[in-house]
Amino acid sequence: MQFLFDKDKAALQSEAVREPIEASRRTILKSIGGVGAGLVLGLQLPAAAKAQSGAAAVIKGDGGASTFAPNAFVRIAPDSTVTVLIKHIEFGQGPYTGLATLVAEELDADWSQMQAQSAPANTPLYKNLAFGVQGTGGSTAMANSYEQMRKAGAAARHMLVEAAAEAWGVPVDDITVSKGVISHKESGKSGKFGDFAEAAAKMTPPSEPSLKDPSEFVLIGTHLPKLDSRAKATGEATFTMDATLPGMLTVLIQRPPLFGAKAKSFDDTETRKVAGVVDVKLLPRGIAVYAEGFWAAKKGRDALKVEWDETGAETRSTAEIVADYSQSAATTGKVVKEAGDAEKVLDAGGKTIVAEYVFPYLAHAPMEPLDCLIEANESSAKVWAGCQMPTIDQGAIAQTLGLRPEEVKIETLFAGGSFGRRATPVADVAYEAATAVDAIGRTRPVKVIFTREDDIHGGFYRPLNVHKMKGAIDAEGNITAWDHVIVGQSIMEGTPFESMMKDGIDPTMVEGADDLPYAIPNFRASVHKKTLAVPPLWWRSVGHTHTAYSTETFLDELIALSGKDPVEARLKLLGDKHPRLTGVLKAVAELADWGSAVPEARARGVAVHKSFNTYVAEIAEVAMGEEDGVPRVHKVWVAVDCGVAVNPDVVRAQMEGGVGYGLGHILYAGLTLDKGRIMQSNFDTYRSLRINEMPEVEVTIVKSAEAPTGVGEPGVPPIGPAVANAWAKLTGKRVRNLPFAPIES
Amino acid sequence: MAKFALTVNGKSHEVDVDPDMPLLWVLRDELGMTGTKFGCGIAQCGACTVHLDGQAQRSCVTPIEAAAGGEIVTIESVAGAEAKAIQDAWVKHDVPQCGYCQSGQIMSAVALLREVPDPSDSDIDDGMTGNICRCATYVRIRKAIKTAAATLKG
Numbered sequence: 072m073q074f075l076f077d078k079d080k081a082a083l084q085s086e087a088v089r090e091p092i093e094a095s096r097r098t099i100l101k102s103i104g105g106v107g108a109g110l111v112l113g114l115q116l117p118a119a120a121k122a123q124s125g126a127a128a129v130i131k132g133d134g135g136a137s138t139f140a141p142n143a144f145v146r147i148a149p150d151s152t153v154t155v156l157i158k159h160i161e162f163g164q165g166p167y168t169g170l171a172t173l174v175a176e177e178l179d180a181d182w183s184q185m186q187a188q189s190a191p192a193n194t195p196l197y198k199n200l201a202f203g204v205q206g207t208g209g210s211t212a213m214a215n216s217y218e219q220m221r222k223a224g225a226a227a228r229h230m231l232v233e234a235a236a237e238a239w240g241v242p243v244d245d246i247t248v249s250k251g252v253i254s255h256k257e258s259g260k261s262g263k264f265g266d267f268a269e270a271a272a273k274m275t276p277p278s279e280p281s282l283k284d285p286s287e288f289v290l291i292g293t294h295l296p297k298l299d300s301r302a303k304a305t306g307e308a309t310f311t312m313d314a315t316l317p318g319m320l321t322v323l324i325q326r327p328p329l330f331g332a333k334a335k336s337f338d339d340t341e342t343r344k345v346a347g348v349v350d351v352k353l354l355p356r357g358i359a360v361y362a363e364g365f366w367a368a369k370k371g372r373d374a375l376k377v378e379w380d381e382t383g384a385e386t387r388s389t390a391e392i393v394a395d396y397s398q399s400a401a402t403t404g405k406v407v408k409e410a411g412d413a414e415k416v417l418d419a420g421g422k423t424i425v426a427e428y429v430f431p432y433l434a435h436a437p438m439e440p441l442d443c444l445i446e447a448n449e450s451s452a453k454v455w456a457g458c459q460m461p462t463i464d465q466g467a468i469a470q471t472l473g474l475r476p477e478e479v480k481i482e483t484l485f486a487g488g489s490f491g492r493r494a495t496p497v498a499d500v501a502y503e504a505a506t507a508v509d510a511i512g513r514t515r516p517v518k519v520i521f522t523r524e525d526d527i528h529g530g531f532y533r534p535l536n537v538h539k540m541k542g543a544i545d546a547e548g549n550i551t552a553w554d555h556v557i558v559g560q561s562i563m564e565g566t567p568f569e570s571m572m573k574d575g576i577d578p579t580m581v582e583g584a585d586d587l588p589y590a591i592p593n594f595r596a597s598v599h600k601k602t603l604a605v606p607p608l609w610w611r612s613v614g615h616t617h618t619a620y621s622t623e624t625f626l627d628e629l630i631a632l633s634g635k636d637p638v639e640a641r642l643k644l645l646g647d648k649h650p651r652l653t654g655v656l657k658a659v660a661e662l663a664d665w666g667s668a669v670p671e672a673r674a675r676g677v678a679v680h681k682s683f684n685t686y687v688a689e690i691a692e693v694a695m696g697e698e699d700g701v702p703r704v705h706k707v708w709v710a711v712d713c714g715v716a717v718n719p720d721v722v723r724a725q726m727e728g729g730v731g732y733g734l735g736h737i738l739y740a741g742l743t744l745d746k747g748r749i750m751q752s753n754f755d756t757y758r759s760l761r762i763n764e765m766p767e768v769e770v771t772i773v774k775s776a777e778a779p780t781g782v783g784e785p786g787v788p789p790i791g792p793a794v795a796n797a798w799a800k801l802t803g804k805r806v807r808n809l810p811f812a813p814i815e816s
Numbered sequence: 817m818a819k820f821a822l823t824v825n826g827k828s829h830e831v832d833v834d835p836d837m838p839l840l841w842v843l844r845d846e847l848g849m850t851g852t853k854f855g856c857g858i859a860q861c862g863a864c865t866v867h868l869d870g871q872a873q874r875s876c877v878t879p880i881e882a883a884a885g886g887e888i889v890t891i892e893s894v895a896g897a898e899a900k901a902i903q904d905a906w907v908k909h910d911v912p913q914c915g916y917c918q919s920g921q922i923m924s925a926v927a928l929l930r931e932v933p934d935p936s937d938s939d940i941d942d943g944m945t946g947n948i949c950r951c952a953t954y955v956r957i958r959k960a961i962k963t964a965a966a967t968l969k970g
Contacts (some may be wrong), residue, residue, distance in 0.1 A: 163913025303915030306851025306891030313850035364845035406859020487916025
């Protein structure tokens with residue numbers, strides 16, 4: 072097994088933008104040692120897509136059929152290595168391994184011959200079938216690729232077999248393929264994929280390659296080692312931070328201290344005295360310091376004196392924003408969903424609970440600070456970045472530089488985390504990089520780097536939210552009414568994703584709240600949309616980060632009021648309409664032996680939530696922690712139903728990581744504004760979960776034959792409410808203002 | 817600017833840099849060794865961990881002035897029984913997700929095993945708390961360190 076990187080320095084340095092159309096092709100050719108005799112296949116692309124495709128030109132073996140165009144999903148080299156071009160960014164969630172598995176399965180390849188490589192930016196070829204643009208998000212990588220990549224593998228197999236049959240003069244049906252070996256039993260003939268790559272390229276691609284029945288899978292559903300682990304355990308993996316070009320300048324940008332402020336004037340006298348500083352330019356988003364290396368850029372930027380125009384900037388403090396939201400939350404917002412008459416039932420009195428929740432702004436804080444390397448001239452540009460939305464970044468760069476999108480080549484590198492931050496609909500980092508290279512006349516390549524402080528101060532946060540919830544139970548303890556008001560910011564409004572809004576409602580504000588699965592006769596969910604200069608963004612599991620918390624803790628409170636068991640009561644409320652939610656809930660209860668004796672001074676809580684079509688239930692066991700008001704979470708049990716688990720170990724890893732990411736923020740993280748200024752700046756004040764705070768995690772995967780759904784995000788939503796429910800059981804305290812720990816500044 | 821002689825992975829180098837420049841940026845920008853990562857710049861995350869005279873050290877806050885003259889080892893050539901056991905265990909358990917922090921995690925884990933060959937959970941906490949993993953691969957980091965320790969015991 073091997074992982075290909077074509078981003079080693081030699082490759083980078085030889086990639087001149089002089090031949091932009093050829094560039095990515097040559098990189099590919101070089102990296103596999105010549106594909107001339109190889110087989111390349113593509114799938115189900117309209118004729119127009121084929122014509123526009125730069126990659127198609129590389130390809131031999133064009134079948135010519137208009138519904139099939141060769142592209143670069145699958146490449147089989149003469150040495151029999153199979154390279155899968157991965158259209159999704161790899162930032163730890165495992166698409167390099169997962170998507171390669173799908174191809175290998177239908178190809179009947181041996182796992183040791185598989186390689187993965189990032190696909191270039193090319194929307195027609197590599198779009199996410201769930202969005203129509205090339206990009207990764209919403210835990211869709213596996214779901215949208217499942218059939219597409221299997222078909223790519225199946226078609227390749229079909230053509231290899233035809234080539235072998237022709238060479239051996241035997242019927243196609245008598246040929247078998249197993250672990251990368253093509254065999255004809257009767258004649259005793261056998262060969263490897265590479266032996267037939269050139270001949271297979273002349274075969275006609277099947278119009279509808281037949282796929283295996285799941286019962287025939289030999290790789291899908293098994294534990295295959297990840298393709299990128301070795302490179303990431305040796306420091307060899309290349310991230311954008313590590314990529315360099317000859318003559319490259321490092322750029323740090325001084326951005327406004329307040330959201331919505333602009334630079335009025337600046338004095339760079341001292342900056343220019345710093346050895347290594349090459350230039351200083353005013354950009355639309357701030358003042359850029361260009362230097363030979365990071366340290367000079369940082370020292371130079373530290374020495375800048377800037378006067379800011381704060382007209383129109385957000386100047387409120389968190390308390391004022393929360394007060395405003397809270398006032399709105401007291402009234403019904405735009406109704407998203409309604410059944411029965413919740414208001415009437417609640418007004419009638421009886422046993423009711425009213426609760427208000429406050430969720431802070433959160434930064435994604437990916438481990439690799441944001442960065443982007445760009446080289447440009449008058450007719451083209453080339454970009455190396457951990458690019459989560461290639462279509463959008465490509466468009467933004469093209470527009471900024473006056474180029475056509477296809478004149479902007481993007482090589483997506485490994486990204487050191489993202490959690491949504493690298494998927495800005497306004498392409499903030501790519502745009503800044505384009506303005507930075509343009510401001511020095513496109514004379515030298517530049518790499519824009521964020522410091523950690525830039526990242527934490529930089530906006531594009533999980534938005535602050537206030538929820539107001541009211542609920543009632545009857546004499547038998549049945550929940551009779553539920554009224555949920557959400558106040559927050561729209562992520563989609565004013566972006567290319569606005570088309571996904573319906574009736575002015577951004578679904579990411581209410582997801583997980585408007586589709587509450589529990590049988591409650593009188594129900595209302597409504598939303599107030601606020602507009603602030605603080606830019607909001609999707610953050611690992613998006614709306615579910617707050618709706619799962621409010622709904623699952625509030626439900627728990629109502630259940631506790633009725634004196635019922637949290638698991639039993641949920642199962643009853645789910646009834647027979649939600650078999651997959653019921654399935655994970657039962658599975659997690661069994662895994663944790665729910666109802667058995669809990670160790671002394673500990674308590675357990677449960678939560679179940681569906682997000683991105685994946686179903687997850689979690690049980691957390693907590694005790695009093697060392698810090699006041701903060702639990703020590705000892706153990707978390709997870710049950711997940713994500714359809715077919717393509718690589719169960721990757722699924723487990725994502726559940727473990729989702730629990731850790733969610734837990735760290737629920738317990739410790741929050742951003743506050745003081746007169747508009749973000750008061751946290753690095754991991755000393757924006758606290759991250761550490762190893763000593765990580766619980767033991769046990770995961771069970773519910774067996775399913777459904778098509779696979781994502782696992783990158785769905786592990787996150789249930790952990791907060793599971794912990795909060797356990798904490799309430801232990802202490803009697805319902806935490807409604809997050810995080811648990813005081814926010815430092 | 818000033819000239820400094822330093823030994824990195826057994827090789828001598830001379831650099832002419834700002835005496836304040838942290839070792840991290842000397843390694844990355846001057847010597848082109850990018851395995852050691854920038855994560856926070858204030859010794860909070862551990863992504864920049866190297867070995868300086870055998871001790872795990874946060875290179876982002878170690879000025880070149882203080883590091884020059886010492887023996888520096890980075891992820892590019894960390895070697896020996898502990899390093900091999902750790903890196904193999906990292907692969908065996910598929911520890912990395914995004915992978916960006918893992919150079920630092922591994923440098924800390926190797927230093928831990930050299931100090932404490934058979935670490936308990938609390939030894940692991942003590943040795944590894946300075947290394948943040950935003951993907952929260954901590955469950956597997958713990959497992960891999962125990963696997964490596966078992967391998968070394970034979």
